[in-house]
Amino acid sequence: MNFKPLGNRILAKIPEEKKQTSSGIFLPDNASKEKPTQAEVVAVSCSCEDIKVGDIVVYAKYAGTSLTLDDVDYLVLDTEKDILGVITK
Amino acid sequence: MNFKPLGNRILAKIPEEKKQTSSGIFLPDNASKEKPTQAEVVAVSCSCEDIKVGDIVVYAKYAGTSLTLDDVDYLVLDTEKDILGVITK
Amino acid sequence: MNFKPLGNRILAKIPEEKKQTSSGIFLPDNASKEKPTQAEVVAVSCSCEDIKVGDIVVYAKYAGTSLTLDDVDYLVLDTEKDILGVITK
Amino acid sequence: MNFKPLGNRILAKIPEEKKQTSSGIFLPDNASKEKPTQAEVVAVSCSCEDIKVGDIVVYAKYAGTSLTLDDVDYLVLDTEKDILGVITK
Amino acid sequence: MNFKPLGNRILAKIPEEKKQTSSGIFLPDNASKEKPTQAEVVAVSCSCEDIKVGDIVVYAKYAGTSLTLDDVDYLVLDTEKDILGVITK
Amino acid sequence: MNFKPLGNRILAKIPEEKKQTSSGIFLPDNASKEKPTQAEVVAVSCSCEDIKVGDIVVYAKYAGTSLTLDDVDYLVLDTEKDILGVITK
Amino acid sequence: MNFKPLGNRILAKIPEEKKQTSSGIFLPDNASKEKPTQAEVVAVSCSCEDIKVGDIVVYAKYAGTSLTLDDVDYLVLDTEKDILGVITK
Numbered sequence A, B, C, D, E, F, G: 001m002n003f004k005p006l007g008n009r010i011l012a013k014i015p016e017e018k019k020q021t022s023s024g025i026f027l028p029d030n031a032s033k034e035k036p037t038q039a040e041v042v043a044v045s046c047s048c049e050d051i052k053v054g055d056i057v058v059y060a061k062y063a064g065t066s067l068t069l070d071d072v073d074y075l076v077l078d079t080e081k082d083i084l085g086v087i088t089k
Helices: A029-034 B029-034 C029-034 D029-034 E029-034 F029-034 G029-034
Strands: A003-005 A009-013 A037-044 A056-059 A065-069 A072-078 A083-087 B003-005 B009-013 B037-044 B056-059 B065-069 B072-078 B083-087 C003-005 C009-013 C037-044 C056-059 C065-069 C072-078 C083-087 D003-005 D009-013 D037-044 D056-059 D065-069 D072-078 D083-087 E003-005 E009-013 E037-044 E056-059 E065-069 E072-078 E083-087 F003-005 F009-013 F037-044 F056-059 F065-069 F072-078 F083-087 G003-005 G009-013 G037-044 G056-059 G065-069 G072-078 G083-087
Touching: A003 A009, A003 A037, A009 A056, A009 G083, A037 A072, A056 A072, A083 B009, B003 B009, B003 B037, B009 B056, B037 B072, B056 B072, B083 C009, C003 C009, C003 C037, C009 C056, C037 C072, C056 C072, C083 D009, D003 D009, D003 D037, D009 D056, D037 D072, D056 D072, D083 E009, E003 E009, E003 E037, E009 E056, E037 E072, E056 E072, E083 F009, F003 F009, F003 F037, F009 F056, F037 F072, F056 F072, F083 G009, G003 G009, G003 G037, G009 G056, G037 G072, G056 G072
Parallel strands: none
Antiparallel strands: A003 G083, A009 A037, A009 A072, A037 A056, A056 A083, A065 A072, A083 B003, B009 B037, B009 B072, B037 B056, B056 B083, B065 B072, B083 C003, C009 C037, C009 C072, C037 C056, C056 C083, C065 C072, C083 D003, D009 D037, D009 D072, D037 D056, D056 D083, D065 D072, D083 E003, E009 E037, E009 E072, E037 E056, E056 E083, E065 E072, E083 F003, F009 F037, F009 F072, F037 F056, F056 F083, F065 F072, F083 G003, G009 G037, G009 G072, G037 G056, G056 G083, G065 G072
C-alpha cells in the first residue's frame, strides 16, 4: 500500500462478499447491508493512537470517503467522527 | 463481547420484549415505545468516568447508532450528547 | 427517585393540574399553557451549583426531554440552555 | 419579585401602554412597535457586571423569552446576545 | 445622546438625504442605495479600540439593528461582524 | 485612498476591462468571468502580515463585499476566508 | 509558477487525460471520474508541514476551488478539510 492518510484519518479495506473477516469474526448478513459495517485498517496517520494497522473497525453507515487504489476499494475514515469502536480479539 | 468503543462512546444492549431490566427496574410500556428509553451498558471506552459496565442508562429517543454483533442488537451511544442519566440502585 | 442526571442536566417533576406549587407560588393559567413553565427539581448532577433539589425552575417552552419513570412524568433539562432562572422564596 | 435569572440572563419588565419610562425617557410610538424596544431591569444574575437593576436596556426585536409571574409580563434576556445597550441618565 | 452600547457594539447615526458627510466625503448615489453604506459613530462601548466617536464607518448592507431614540434613526453595529472599515481623513 | 479596513480585511481594486494587471500578469478571459478572480490590494488592516499593498490577490468567486468609494469599485475581502493566495512576481 | 497559497492551502495541478501520474501510479478510469481524485502539488503555503511540492495528494470529490493561471487548470485545496492523504513512493 502506498497511501498515507493525513490528520485524524485512517485507510480501511472494505471486505467484499465474505461473511468472515481475516481475524475470524463472523459478519451476519444484515450487519454489512443495513447496519454500521466493519473494515480492516490498512494505513493510519501518525496522530492516531487508538487504532493500529490490522484492527477491525466498526464505522457508522455512510461514513467516510470511498477511494479506489490499484483497483481495490478502500474507505478513508475519520477516527473521531466516523469510527464507533474497534473489534478486539 | 469483543467490541471496544472509541472516544466518549459506550456500547449498550437494548432490552427486548421485557418489562423488567436485569437490575429489577420496572419499565412501563410507554417508556420503551414513545419516551427516552433505557439500555444496559456492556462496554465503555476508557475515558468515560461516570458510566460503568452494568449501569442502566437512559438515552434520548432516536439517539445513538444501532449495531448488530453476533446477532445481538446493540446501541453505540455518546456519553455527552446521547445519555441523559443513569438509573441508580 | 432512582435517576442520576449526567453532565449539566437536572431532573424536574412537571406539576399536573394544579395552580399552586409546593412552595406556595401561584401559577396563572396562561403561564403553564402558553408561556415558559415551571417545574420542581428532584435530581441534579454533581456539577450543577446554582440549582438544588426542591428548587422551582423556570424553563423555556419546548425545552428539555420528557421522561417517564414509575408512571410519573419528568423532564430532563440542561441547566445552561434550558433553564431561564429559579423561583426564590 | 422572586425570580433569580441564571447564566448571563436578566429579567426585565416590559412597559405597557405608556410613552414615558420610569426614568423619564420618552418612547416614540414606532420605537415600541416596529423597532428594538426598551425594558426596565428587575433582576440580574450574579455574573452580569454591565447591567444593574433599574437600568433601562434596549434589546433587539423578538429577542428573549417572555415570562409571566404574578400576572405581570416579563422578558428574560441574554445580556450578550439580546441586549444592544443601556439607556444612561 | 444617552445610550451606551454593550459588548462589541457601537451606535451610529445614519445620514439622511445628503450626498456629503459631516467630514466632507462625497457619497455617490448608488453607494447609499445598493452598496455597503456609511454612518457616523455617536457612541462606542468601552471595549472598542479601533473605532472612536466621530469616525465614519463603512458597514455591510443589511448589517446591524436599527434603533430610534428621540425621533432620530440610529444603527447598532457589531464592530467585528458588521463594520468593514473606517473612512480616514 | 482614505479607507482603513478593520479586522482581517483588505481593500482591493477590481481591474476593469483589461487583460493585463499593473504588474504585467496576463489574465485569460475565462479567469475573470467564470473562475476565482484577481484584484490589486490598495489597503490592509494592521493585522494582516501575509498581504501588502500592491499585491495581486486571488479570491474565490462571489467572495467579499463590494464597495464604491469616489466612483471606483472596490472589494473588501477577508484575508482568511476569501483570499486563496497571492500572485508572486 | 507564480502563485503563493495562503493559510492552510496548497495549489495542485489536475492531471488531464492521462492514466498514469508523473510518479508512475496507475489511475483507473473510475477513480478520476467518480471517486476522490489525485493531483500533483505545485505550491504550498509556509504553514503546511505534511505536504511538499511534488507530492501526489488524494482529495475528496468536489473539494477545493478551481483556478486557471496561464491557461493551466489548478485546484486550490485546504490541507485540513480537502486532502484525504498523500500517495507515497
